[in-house]
Amino acid sequence: MSLSTLAPPCQLAALFQELATRWRQETAFLSSTTEIATHPAYQRIIGFGPQAIPLILAELKKKPEPWFWALTAITGENPVATDDQGKVQAMAKAWLNWGHENGWLA
Amino acid sequence: MNPLEMAFPALASGNYAVTSPAVSDYNCIAWAAGESDRWWWPDPLGLNFWPPEIPRLETIDSFRLAFEALGFAKAKNDQPEPGMEKIAIFAQGGKPTHMARQLENGRWTSKMGQSEDIEHALRDLEGVLYGEVALFMGRPKSGATPLAKGP
Numbered sequence: 001m002s003l004s005t006l007a008p009p010c011q012l013a014a015l016f017q018e019l020a021t022r023w024r025q026e027t028a029f030l031s032s033t034t035e036i037a038t039h040p041a042y043q044r045i046i047g048f049g050p051q052a053i054p055l056i057l058a059e060l061k062k063k064p065e066p067w068f069w070a071l072t073a074i075t076g077e078n079p080v081a082t083d084d085q086g087k088v089q090a091m092a093k094a095w096l097n098w099g100h101e102n103g104w105l106a
Numbered sequence: 107m108n109p110l111e112m113a114f115p116a117l118a119s120g121n122y123a124v125t126s127p128a129v130s131d132y133n134c135i136a137w138a139a140g141e142s143d144r145w146w147w148p149d150p151l152g153l154n155f156w157p158p159e160i161p162r163l164e165t166i167d168s169f170r171l172a173f174e175a176l177g178f179a180k181a182k183n184d185q186p187e188p189g190m191e192k193i194a195i196f197a198q199g200g201k202p203t204h205m206a207r208q209l210e211n212g213r214w215t216s217k218m219g220q221s222e223d224i225e226h227a228l229r230d231l232e233g234v235l236y237g238e239v240a241l242f243m244g245r246p247k248s249g250a251t252p253l254a255k256g257p
Contacts, residue, residue, distance in 0.1 A: 029113050029221055064131075069153060
């Protein structure tokens with residue numbers, strides 16, 4: 001599937017995985033949060049809007065990764081405590097709790 | 107050739123060693139600061155850690171100020187000096203991209219983004235991805251300054 005095409009809901013998960021794989025490969029050695037979050041594949045995922053939330057939370061559940069910019073961009077929320085800024089494990093936990101509290105996770 | 111050597115062709119000579127597993131818990135800036143439990147970056151959304159008294163700007167000056175707060179001062183070069191701990195800031199187009207910390211043996215240690223820590227020759231990381239070394243800083247080994255508490 002071309003990454004430039006819009007995906008119907010039934011194909012969204014597959015496209016998400018394709019984009020996430022590309023994003024991981026091409027940002028693996030970067031430390032700049034800005035560069036990581038402005039990668040075209042990541043921006044495309046942000047463009048999915050709320051449909052991306054359960055997909056991102058499922059990824060966070062498997063492995064903490066820098067999905068926080070996308071979640072904040074899509075939801076306008078940041079449930080992470082100031083003391084936990086940058087603490088990836090704690091940030092993932094805060095977002096997973098947010099997902100449960102707001103009905104995005106069972 | 108592995109992904110690391112593809113991204114940093116100078117490493118293909120094998121003159122480096124992987125010294126940790128790949129984890130996302132910290133990045134190169136934290137590692138240069140001696141931390142391994144949080145990601146440092148002055149991102150505009152305020153998601154990652156940045157010393158609260160330092161401007162959240164992606165500039166060499168902001169990074170210099172952050173490390174001055176830890177007791178570092180500008181250093182002339184990468185030559186090992188007894189009793190000194192040195193760090194290097196890499197930049198591309200005036201924007202910091204990476205930091206490395208000098209080891210006792212004169213070589214350097216880097217956390218490679220979300221990947222492993224490696225021990226390496228400093229200039230082997232220069233190139234397309236990280237640009238070039240833009241600033242050296244150093245501090246006496248016993249002179250670590252604890253970070254001020256946030257608000």
